[in-house]
Amino acid sequence: MGQSKTPLLDQVRVPADLRRLPPSQLRQLAEELRQETIDAVSVTGGHLGAGLGVVELTVAIHYVFNTPADRLIWDVGHQCYPHKIITGRRDRIRTLRMGGGLSGFTKRAESEYDPFGAAHSSTSISAGLGMAVARDKAGARNNVIAVIGDGALSAGMAYEAMNNAGALASRLVVILNDNDMSIAPPVGALSAYLSRLISSKSYRGLRDIGRQVAEHLPRPLLNAARRAEEYARGMVTGGTLFEELGFYYVGPIDGHNLDHLVPILENVRDDPHGGPVLIHCVTQKGKGYAPAEASADKLHAVTKFDVITGTQAKPKANAPSYTRVFAESLVKEAQKDERVLAVTAAMPSGTGLDLFEKAFPDRMYDVAIAEQHAVTFAAGLAAEGYKPFCAIYSTFLQRAYDQVVHDVCIQNLPVRFAIDRAGLVGSDGATHAGAFDVAYLGCLPNMVLMAAADEAELVHMVATCAAYDAGPIAVRYPRGEGVGVDMPEQGVPLEIGKGRVLRQGSKIAILSLGTRLAEAMKAAEDLAARGLSTTVADARFAKPLDEDLVRRLVADHEVLITIEEGSIGGFGSFVLHFLAHEGLLDHGCKVRPMVLPDQFQDHDSPYKQYEEAGLNARHIVATALKALGIDTAGSATARA
Template sequence: MTRPTTPLLDQLSGPEALRDMEAGTLRRLADELRAEVISAVSETGGHLGSSLGVVELTLAIHAVFNTPVDKLVFDVGHQCYPHKVLTGRRDRIRSLRQKDGLSGFTKRAESAYDPFGAAHSSTSISAALGFTVARDMGKPTGDAIAVIGDGAISAGMAYEAMNNAGAEGRRLFVILNDNEMSIAPPVGAMSAYLSSQYPSNPLHRMKSLAEGMESALPGPMREGARRARELVTGQGGQSGALFEALGFDYLGPIDGHDMGQLLTVLRSARARATGPVLIHCCTVKGKGYAPAEKAADCGHGVSKFDPDTGVQAKSSGGPPAYTKVFGSALTEAAARDPDVVAVTAAMPSGTGVNIMAERFPGRVFDVGIAEQHAVTFCAAMAAEGLKPFAAIYSTFLQRAYDQVVHDVALQGLPVRFAIDRAGLVGADGATHAGAFDVGYLSTLPGFTVMAAADEAELVHMVETARQHEAGPIAFRYPRGAGTGVALPETPQALEIGRGRVISEGSDVAFLSFGAHLAEVQAAAALLAEEGISATVADARFAKPLDMALVGQLARHHGALLTVEQGAEGGFGARVLQGLAASGALDRGLAVRNLHLPDRFIDQASPAEMYADAGLTARDIAAAALSALGRDANVVPLRA
């Protein structure tokens, strides 16, 4: 694959060199930087559109501010690829999202230019305010600059931070990267508000809220700034009034691809600001790469692709993805039951509810990046007899835990939680791992917690959740393709709290919870080759736990191993607690809990990540041999 010619970028020593460049040179460098990002992501896959949209903005920020003394905080972080190229990581940019490579998000351990790690939305303003207070209390740090998208700024945490920052009155900079496109088209009043900010008169492109800033602008722009400021302060319009009400000086909207305008505004703001400033910067997601600009999602997340055509590498086929199976099963459930509704937090295609939306658009609600609101919204609908399915990634449901506890569990409301991306997720790494949901949900009174061992079980669990009215219920399933089992023509509701035996043996028992069942069966096959007979059971439920099944396994086997794709303190801990309470441990039963280790696991392929976690079939078989007191060398642990 031919790589782009980048003479300016090749000579760049670091961000400090940008501060001596003229606007014209920076424009040419932007073209090279954009080409480099396209070339790199074509080899690795990743978040293309968001990174292309901030090329000029990233260059301008580094050219104006004194990073890394000044703290540049990207919100979510999936737009940080140009930033990584500029800050000493170009030689590793083609390792993005790969094992032992660069993270796809900002990460403190990678570089001093990444002062704050990010991968979840709407944290940047809070972090920037923290850096600002540290500066004002004498720590060796400079200004703080938060770059937040129009989708991310719709979340409540962003407003909590802006309200606090406005009240504090400290000097900090928030750059609103407004491309009118987050992962899915932004929803709600904030999107409409920002859309209204695009003026037709070129003189209104920059609206200064600080009168002293006008004098710092070139002569031809001063009148436009004065007239724009009148609009912002309510003397002829409401542009920016919301941000000013929160205590921010508002500047914009400005063209985020006009290097001259960016440099002028950022330099003016840096020279004149005394308190919090919000700079409204309008960009185009996927800018400069036609295939991304034309794509429905503007190339938000792409697999490897041909940079000349934009055509992405096709999957090799095989079983459908769990997400698609869920979306189809939910749609069929909705066809049978008019009370079924679905709620997602800015991830309709990511969670599969877009499939239902195509058929029942009035019963699917995308609330934007607002997981807390999504859960309480579902709670009230459940209180009135609707059957809401809250389709949220495991890692994002963490953001709404108080609402799960207070608004759902405490009131015993039958909200159905469809938890996608359970377990380790691959290239997105530790920030998106679904490791903790079993632990944080199973502790809650009245909760039912399930995990699908395969895609057929997922179909049955959707139906189980639909019929369940006794309280909140959750079912978890992984990212990626299913196992290839036949899908049931007619879904059946599972008996609550009842597991199943997959195969029977006599020496050792495996009790699997969730999608690691196939690996457990492979471990049993390895043991069989050594003459060791294993029972394999699928728990299906972490809560209520099938203690009849657990007791049977404990009585009839020399060792019992639990296996799960979650953190310690989850399913295995519940089994141990049940065994202890029943007295099953009193006779010396050998028990082993196999789960994710007590550390975060960096990005790699899911198979590599589970190998790192010690959860391969060979690892599981070796643990069984150890529990039986036999030689584990026949199926040795990883080196």
Template sequence: MTETPAPETPLLDRIAEPADLRNLSDRDLRQVADELRSETIHAVSRTGGHLGAGLGVVELTVALHAVFDTPRDKLIWDVSHQCYPHKILTGRRSQMNTLRQKDGLSGFTKRTESPYDPFGAAHASTSISAALGFAVGRDLGAPGNGDAIAVIGDGALTGGMAFEALNHAGHLKKRLIVILNDNEMSIAPPVGAMSSYLSRLYAGNPFQDLKAAAKGAVGFLPGPLQEGARRAKEMLKGMTVGGTLFEELGFSYVGPIDGHDMETLLGVLRAVKTRATGPILIHAITKKGKGFRPAEHASDGGHATARFNVTTGAQSKAPSNAPSYTKVFAESLMQEAADDDRIVAVTAAMPDGTGLNLFAERFSSRCFDVGIAEQHGVTFCAGLAASGMKPFCTIYSTFLQRGYDQIVHDVALQRLPVRFAIDRAGLVGADGATHAGSFDIAYLSNLPGMVVMAAADEAELRHMVATAAAHDDGPIAFRFPRGEGVGCDLPERGAPLEIGKGRMIHEGSRVAILSFGARLAEVEAAREKLMARGITPTVADARFAKPLDRELILQLARDHEALITIEEGAVGGFGSHVAQLLAENAVFDTGLRFRSMVLPDAFIDQAGPHQMYADAGLNSDDIERRVLSVLGVDVLERRA
């Protein structure tokens, strides 16, 4: 793909840090915003990443940094996939070509990356809580803290944590600024009563009428506020079409205002900065993907993209060699649902990412998007299961963490047959540590009565969907990675597996490798390398972390000098349960050499998935080295 020349940005070129914005006129700030939008499009076209959300807040980003004294004033972006323009303005412009790459800039805000990132984020609904913490810290004398400003999208308001924070902030009455970035779009269209409420706030109130009214009222403002203000708190409250919900929570409500009108934004922010005493919410209407036609017309507002052509919007994507795990899951679930009308599917604001958009097209009355509300989603599924339905709770591993208490208390304790379909298991690449599915094996397999499976390939995934559909004796979970499958032959229909039974892949001698999940392909590659050295390992696929296949594991231990487990999860998971089983059966007394290959005790930053697994020590070369080591083969001998 031919790279488009960089746009001309004469004013942006003069901005080394946000303080430089404060020396510009309002007219110049409008030009900076135009240039920043072009620069953002150009930057993401070269690296890929989150695009639409950032384009929607370009004017807001410029206005916030121009009005407030960042980094003393703490600017906190909810989720923060909209932070690329913010990164460009805060001294990281020259590094944008490293975005989401190994040793490069994170795709999200990150405290260790810049003093302008006071709080890291990549999960939704956290900004108001964090900003309130900064506000209280300021008032208690924490040094270096000015105003606290949270920018939260309308989709993130579907998360219960945001309401908890609003409720607490309204009670404390601290000076806190919350900006609601309302674009009617998070990753998917937002759902629920909050979305409907926000739509009603501005449905019959054109922006041009607000602007005209504001200009006519400027002369009535106190003298000190006339210059550049144009929007005082009292004036805006007089024009509001109703922020009753927020006002009942203890917030002064300002808006709705046009989030792309620089004059409006600057006036409102200056007035709020001058006059606000307690918590205040500014309701700004924006358009996701603003200024880039392909993004504006995309169903998701150009949320995430690969590298693309700036002129056409055409993305540079390698052709698929195999169906994605997500697609195989969705198609398999639809097969089961066609034969069982008790099957329902639930997602938490990720219908496209989980493949449930396909399910919804066919079974609309049996598919539910609960919004960014994983806790509610899990307990909703518990209620569905208690009612006699067969819910598939379909949530990324990293997001399922947010519903853990509900998994324990509402599902496992009551032994309810909720089926957890866990997408994005393991390391996920450019999104980095915040989105890695590192912990679900450990946090699920320690729960009584929980069945935990992991698919070694897309065919196994199809069987595990069928297994979950047939399982009614308590909760069951199956995990699968992001991206393409291995290209194996797919069965026409999945067949239920025997609970707690693994499978032998290759018979060998001396050392056995017991794989749990999608590292099996790397184990196979390692076996080929070892066979070239005269070592023929036994390879088995555990399929289940809970219940363990006791018979298979004890047989492997009995028949081999060494046993190695491997999994795409943290310590405390599958390998730990195998070690416990071996200890309980006094197997270690026989001299068995046991090793467990797991993700390291560290958060692994973004890179390509293969590189991340190399960093984690879980690729085929690492498996080969571990086998040689456990068998006592010297490294120099191996290289000879």
């Protein structure tokens, strides 16, 4: 057997093992950890660049602080793979984002070293402050450390938390992982020396004595002295903003230099003075892996790849992705109408709007990680006669719900919502699964809500959004590729609130909202083969509901099945409410709604997730047969 490529890392199963190493070996350990991260992600795919940027920081934090008693919170969590490797999960690291394997984010249920689950950005300081206050109330002494990126610091929630932390003055360590160089000047030896000096006990002690002396000065002199000291440090190190929020600022420091990181973290750990501290680390996303360093997005999210070349294994797509279809359709609408604008919250490539930006750079607005602002900003544009398309993932739009209700719907402003990642999302799991948008938008007065059944329908729905000026309108569509239908040259606006019948039958009716339509068609074939004549209809609109279509389906069939890629309280509930209200449930047709289960589903392949959810063709068949009282034991289980 050959010699191990990671001899030091092999000795580190948990951080306690790491803390037994001499400081001189930490650099080698970091290098081995970087190689293991690259190798693992080459097998599984996932987020790579962010993790490579925090390898040294991960090692330094676990070396200096007593995790898990000291709480370590990673903001978002897509940079946590190195953390997972050295916290007892190395033996499972090649199961990342796979069914039954490790989550791609931090997860409380997975490890005691993950004190707070994440996946959406800018929550770490709030959660950390909550833990710090809980610690103070319990009379404990452990540290709380939140690591947040400069991108995540573009969200208002981070500043709300810092403002509150400054006021409460609880001991909290925030590490700003700045990999954009957007804030920091070049980091050199002088900066490192000054950071080490101002984080030291002796400096903090002198500062404390100075403060005590200054307390006896008249208030104007006291305030002047305090500001002079803060601004003197701010001019040298750039931390005045954080000082104003009540944080003691240290930095900027080189986040890849363990000789700088370790002593500064030790100074902060041993500080007797308390209060919130912000350590500003400058790092390089993708650090130490040439293909990542050379890539524009630093290989932020990757499929499986070749470690030597960095070439990613891209499966051949049979159809364009819904995201791309949306973006190309929006470009066509924008060519016809100069009032069409695009708004996104730090996800230009994720929503496809990077394509729109190439075509219309002056009509695209990336507002950073600020979904609440994005929605109200779009409302302001709409109020002035423009046609803003607000492209936000389903689960990210949840963060702006009040703004959708208050600033858009109450004022009936024609903001267009393009809701990507609707339905289950595979390897990103529960945190990114768009299960709730039909329920949370469909209950709002003035909202028009569509779901695309395939990529051609999405083209027409983008055109419908562009043409509709009477109020807010939304279209939801899933992650991944379309189904391979013929694509229209141009989108044609749909009649609002009208569905379509794709297959006419007489006994069973399947009314689908969204991309379960293909499974509904398969189920109809199966049922027809059993001698059960089946109608398949595409609702197109969850709101307003096509009441004439629903009325016809109930009147002409023994069974009506509704199916959607959403939670309870959505489309099926709207249909049932209408039927009950109209007295159409009083006799005759049996109605069976099919929705996502009332649970947060773990990551897996999309097909397996829908299999687990009971929303594939065989489940539709079984639902129909059961409603008709036909024994399914033979047929349904044989097809499993």
